[in-house]
Amino acid sequence: MAPTPSQSNAQACREFVPTLHTTPYPAIDPSAVRLPCPYVVCIVGGRGAAGGGLARSYARAGASGIILAARTRSALEDTASEVRNINPTVKVIVAECDITSAASVEALASTTKAAFDGRLDVVLVNSGYSGPMTADVVQESPIDFRTAFEVNTIGTFHAAHCLLPLLLDTESGAKAFVAISSMATPTISGHTHYCVSKAAQARFVEMLHEQYASRGVFCVSVHPGGLKSEFSEKSMPKQFHHREWIRQFCPEGADLTQTLA
Numbered sequence: 262m263a264p265t266p267s268q269s270n271a272q273a274c275r276e277f278v279p280t281l282h283t284t285p286y287p288a289i290d291p292s293a294v295r296l297p298c299p300y301v302v303c304i305v306g307g308r309g310a311a312g313g314g315l316a317r318s319y320a321r322a323g324a325s326g327i328i329l330a331a332r333t334r335s336a337l338e339d340t341a342s343e344v345r346n347i348n349p350t351v352k353v354i355v356a357e358c359d360i361t362s363a364a365s366v367e368a369l370a371s372t373t374k375a376a377f378d379g380r381l382d383v384v385l386v387n388s389g390y391s392g393p394m395t396a397d398v399v400q401e402s403p404i405d406f407r408t409a410f411e412v413n414t415i416g417t418f419h420a421a422h423c424l425l426p427l428l429l430d431t432e433s434g435a436k437a438f439v440a441i442s443s444m445a446t447p448t449i450s451g452h453t454h455y456c457v458s459k460a461a462q463a464r465f466v467e468m469l470h471e472q473y474a475s476r477g478v479f480c481v482s483v484h485p486g487g488l489k490s491e492f493s494e495k496s497m498p499k500q501f502h503h504r505e506w507i508r509q510f511c512p513e514g515a516d517l518t519q520t521l522a
């Protein structure tokens with residue numbers, strides 16, 4: 262069977278760009294970007310390590326509107342304060358949302374539409390779930406397997422189903438749908454509930470591209486790199502940082518330990 266784009270892309274990922282960076286560099290400094298105005302971004306999973314970082318970066322780049330959506334209102338309010346401190350002109354909306362619920366994501370779409378007169382430039386699906394890493398499927402929890410699919414895969418469908426129409430209806434909008442994925446998906450052979458649900462998410466985003474690229478929508482899955490977060494503290498034990506421990510997850514030929522160096 263021919264590899265899907267996500268599989269062949271992963272194999273070639275070390276050659277994806279000519280230069281590999283291990284620290285931020287000027288070309289990706291959000292302060293150096295001037296986004297068009299208006300420019301409205303909705304971040305599902307808009308708090309925490311990656312979500313907070315995305316929100317702060319869009320504030321620095323001059324977004325005019327940011328919707329921060331997740332289940333924990335108090336933490337979203339903290340991120341909203343940080344965003345307002347960075348850019349007092351940005352309009353920030355906090356929306357409680359559980360991405361596993363179609364009704365909750367529909368409500369998010371209505372809130373977004375009402376707050377920004379129907380404008381939406383970018384959807385970022387950053388929410389993610391993982392139970393503890395294990396190399397043995399017998400030891401994996403059925404509840405973790407189900408929850409991973411509900412958050413990572415079905416949740417991404419809900420976001421596309423409810424928010425793509427706003428992207429399409431925004432005249433001269435950026436029209437971007439971005440899902441935060443993981444390089445664990447194509448590279449390791451344990452931790453199946455996380456990797457398989459994120460692989461399904463990546464294939465789903467490829468299909469969005471197949472369906473919507475001709476209508477000007479940019480659809481992409483992004484690997485954020487390793488982040489210290491609530492998510493990683495819960496899913497990855499401290500031994501994760503030791504090469505011998507992580508090797509048990511790597512199929513022959515793959516060396517994930519290099520990415521942790």
Ligand SMILES: NC(=O)c1ccc[n+]([C@@H]2O[C@H](COP(=O)([O-])OP(=O)(O)OC[C@H]3O[C@@H](n4cnc5c(N)ncnc54)[C@H](OP(=O)(O)O)[C@@H]3O)[C@@H](O)[C@H]2O)c1
Nearest residue numbers: 306308309310311331332333359360388389487488490492
């Ligand atoms: N950490 C890493 O090393 C790493 C590596 C590769 C990929 N990633 C990916 O990066 C993304 C962000 O993770 P992180 O490390 O930044 O973790 P984090 O700080 O714990 O953030 C997780 C985010 O997901 C949200 N979320 C979880 N369940 C949700 C639900 N049912 N509905 C709506 N939002 C939900 C959380 O908000 P609430 O809990 O308030 O809902 C929070 O905003 C995830 O997709 C993860 O798979 C992380």
